[in-house]
Amino acid sequence: MNDATVGYFLIGIAILFVLGLVFALSSRQGRLQQARPTPPPGVHLPSGSFLPVLLAVGAALLGAGFAFRPAGTIANLFVAVPGLLVVVGSIFAWVRAANREWREIERAGPDGPGGH
Secondary structure, eight states: OOHHHHHHHHHHHHHHHHHHHHHHHHHHHHHHSOOOOOOOTTOOOOOOOSHHHHHHHHHHHHHHHHHSOOTTSSOOHHHHHHHHHHHHHHHHHHHHHHHHHHHHHHHHOTTSTTOO
C-alpha cells in the first residue's frame, strides 16, 4: 500500500467516527426530550425521510470520484459512477415520494387527516 491509500483509509475512518458520534449524540438527545408537540389541526408536516441523507451520500461519492482521480483522467469511475447513480436514484425517489404525499393530501381534502 502506498502513502496515498493509507491517507484515504485514515480519512475514511475519521469520517465514519464523526458520523457515528453524531448519530449517537442525536439518538441520545431524542430519548431525553419530553413529548413532542403536535401541529395544530389542518397543518400538514411531511413525514421523515432518509432520501436527503442518501442524496448527500451520493453527492459525496460523486465529489470524491472527481477529487481522488488517477493522474491523467477526469474522474475515478469506480467512485464517481456509483455516486452519480445514487444521486439520480435518490432525486427520482424523492420526487416520487413528494408526489405521492401530495396526492394523498389532495385526496383527503382540507378537513381530512392530512388537510392543509
